[in-house]
Amino acid sequence: MGIQITPSVLNADLARLADEVARIPSADWVHVDVMDNHFVPNLTLGLPVVESLARRSALPIDAHLMIEDPDRWAPAYAEAGAGSVTFHLEAAAAPVRLARELRAKGARASMALKPATPVEAAATMLGELDMLLLMTVEPGFGGQKFLELCLPKIRRARELVSAAGLEVWLQVDGGVSVETVERCAEAGADVFVAGSAVYSAEDPDAVVEQLRGLAQGASGAGA
Numbered sequence: 001m002g003i004q005i006t007p008s009v010l011n012a013d014l015a016r017l018a019d020e021v022a023r024i025p026s027a028d029w030v031h032v033d034v035m036d037n038h039f040v041p042n043l044t045l046g047l048p049v050v051e052s053l054a055r056r057s058a059l060p061i062d063a064h065l066m067i068e069d070p071d072r073w074a075p076a077y078a079e080a081g082a083g084s085v086t087f088h089l090e091a092a093a094a095p096v097r098l099a100r101e102l103r104a105k106g107a108r109a110s111m112a113l114k115p116a117t118p119v120e121a122a123a124t125m126l127g128e129l130d131m132l133l134l135m136t137v138e139p140g141f142g143g144q145k146f147l148e149l150c151l152p153k154i155r156r157a158r159e160l161v162s163a164a165g166l167e168v169w170l171q172v173d174g175g176v177s178v179e180t181v182e183r184c185a186e187a188g189a190d191v192f193v194a195g196s197a198v199y200s201a202e203d204p205d206a207v208v209e210q211l212r213g214l215a216q217g218a219s220g221a222g223a
């Protein structure tokens, strides 16, 4: 599939959500952060907003659920029209069953790991996943500094995916910017979430293109 850029709308103007998504036509997905103030210390938006955005957005929705009890809630996001649904391993009671349920509902099944969770924790179920999300900040807020300690994890995840001969996408999320995207791509990431780097810019779509170019160059997938 190659390099994909999925801007997070967390730091966009949420009162104008559909318009904010329309400002990033070059993106591959729009990344929507769902937070419940239990799994993370922040509260954002939920199912009705995702359902409504799915009807209005030209981009497919990449829903990142930072919530407790994803076993109960995640399938509803697939039904609401999210093309990809990410739950956290740290929160799931039955991650394999949940991944299968998401796929059965027609969504891409994705699982996220917080920075301190070793990649090995996901190794046995990579075959159940379409994407593995490696958090490169502690989840909960946009605008944090990229955690360098996550780079070896990205490398290790790429090794595991390649060794298994799987097509699992490797997404990174947190502090991804023009300063850090190349290091993530070199380490093996291929899907890049960027929030403040995109939405703090006057021309968010130009940043999407810039991130894509840098990541492609660094991964060797460039022109």
Ligand SMILES: O=C(CO)[C@@H](O)[C@H](O)COP(=O)(O)O
Residues within 6 Å of the ligand: 008, 010, 011, 031, 033, 064, 137, 138, 139, 140, 141, 142, 143, 144, 173, 174, 175, 176, 193, 194, 195, 196, 197
């Ligand atoms: O999931 C999260 C934060 O928990 C992210 O998606 C952030 O929204 C990314 O924002 P930046 O770090 O790129 O500003």
